[in-house]
Amino acid sequence: MPMKITRPTLLLDKQKALQNISRMAAKAKQNGVRLRPHFKTHQSAQVGEWFRAYGVEAITVSSVRMARYFADHGWTDIMIAFPANVLEMESINELASRINLHLVAVNQDTVTALAKGLRHPVQLSLKIDTGYRRTGILATNYAEVDAIVQLIREQEKLQFAGFVVHDGHTYKQTDADAIQTIFNTSVYQLRQLRNRYKAKHPNLQLSIGDTPSCSIIEALQGVDEIRPGNFVFYDLMQQRIGSCTFEDIAVCMACPVVAKHPDRGEIILYGGSVHFSKEVLLQEDASTSYGRVVTLTEDGWSEPLEGIQVVSLSQEHGVVKATPEQFSKYNIGDLMGVLPVHSCLTANLMQGYLTTEGEVLEHLTGLPQQLVS
């Protein structure tokens, strides 16, 4: 590693991230769909810049604050893919005054409140639930969609843009066919909806967003836009689903070894739930993992090692279980590399990156933990 690391640090392999972006951009182009990447994964102005070389001009974020951050860094076409929070009308207006802002609604009350509060035009899409059952209007609830479309039409500041879906239930799958089925079901339902309104709205856009579908399915036909986010870094959860290989994972924690317990083959890391998050992965053998150990090298890291992994986390401690052979390789004061279970949450906690080329990159939430006093 090019820089002296003394505390838990989130490493970022820029070349891997660029490859991930390149692959997704090529797939979008090949399928004739717009790539509107979700920036909530990296939340970094500098990582955001990397997308421009691949023709990305429109982005997705998950909060008004994140939209403002990227607007301040030159992005002019931003969708906040979260049910519009009408309490933030003032910030929404400020943003709508200077960028092409897309909002998402899931009910009439929100549409009414937006119509009342907006002073500048915004694009408004309806969030549709095609099976995830977190939020969204049920795709088959035509009465509700009819009513809300009619309501939008009557509002001067709202431009009805289309339908957005997030198929979060693909995160529970580990089988490509299951993910293909979810995608097909969503596309079918979205197209039914579009057909219903196309006479009055010929340009309605269909937008879909999960990393598993966008990674695994080659023919992303039937939609106009994809909004994956996690793919820029990937992580153990995505590898488990089948969205990526271990080699594609572009972020890795480096954690100091602070204690060893030979009687039970456990190594204690400085690196806990305030660094990794509490996200846990159920593995094929039904064991749970909080991170897979890799060997840190001059310019990156290896594939995950067998016989060693993070088995529990408390606030600052990570407990690593190792075979005797792996156990003997580590000494107090060494750095251990750990691939995170969920890179979005780890990046959100770590507040910044150190690239394997030695560059420090910022994160919306603050300065990198490892670089501030």
Next chain:
Amino acid sequence: MPMKITRPTLLLDKQKALQNISRMAAKAKQNGVRLRPHFKTHQSAQVGEWFRAYGVEAITVSSVRMARYFADHGWTDIMIAFPANVLEMESINELASRINLHLVAVNQDTVTALAKGLRHPVQLSLKIDTGYRRTGILATNYAEVDAIVQLIREQEKLQFAGFVVHDGHTYKQTDADAIQTIFNTSVYQLRQLRNRYKAKHPNLQLSIGDTPSCSIIEALQGVDEIRPGNFVFYDLMQQRIGSCTFEDIAVCMACPVVAKHPDRGEIILYGGSVHFSKEVLLQEDASTSYGRVVTLTEDGWSEPLEGIQVVSLSQEHGVVKATPEQFSKYNIGDLMGVLPVHSCLTANLMQGYLTTEGEVLEHLTGLPQQLVS
């Protein structure tokens, strides 16, 4: 609430926190033990100041960075209750040059590295494992303790201070007798150790740290120092253990309602795992909870409501399941109060507080999420 809240915000009831501090300080005084509170829970210079009125002069933290933060805010007696990270020698030396710094070691390698790198004297305690099995030297491993005590004795910059224990296994209990047994077992083992070395070290200190023991046990006899942290705020996990009542919980999230799904009685909050953390609570009826809903009032909040709670979290979404009666009380744009499962992790993510009296308090990790652009 005294301030317009538009985004997920961590509310802090100062009077409840003061009561929690007052109660613990009184118990420490009554038992003749030093209260060295763990500041990792609040990580706030201002909350730290509240402890001074109760005679607190010595504190505990979990990282070198946190030690530096509180040293910069006038604390001069600080224990870093985490296995010393020898990679941070430079920062350790800087701190040791200006405050009374206490470190913790669990092995000879760390002692050797400290002895080699230190330029200023520090207090060094040994971390003992009396049953938790996370880290520490096994209390019965006299050979190892003998060797490490001998090694410390030979080092000019290391002053052997005593033994510290963190009985994290009390967090798995919900029965006061079980917690009393854990405490008694720890005290017995610690006193055996002290007896072994008292001829050469007559002033060895015994220090114990978990919030359940310190909250539940009235007679904290047999140790010299207690280091609880969570008690300043408490949370649902501590209520479940029996450390506190719901009324003692001093922090509460306020989250905007962004969607409602009457077909399944679910309300969607703006408030997810990047606000609460992914910590989950197994409840008495074997259901899991990510937070209990309360009614927000002019100057605080109610006890938890029945028939409504947070049942899942994704990155920014919280899903609340409610009975029809509770469901009907909430509208889009309302704020919902939610007691967190684990206040330390929630505070760490929220990066600041809004007191029910309208004061904004900082957190080491940054500016309050709700107050920065």
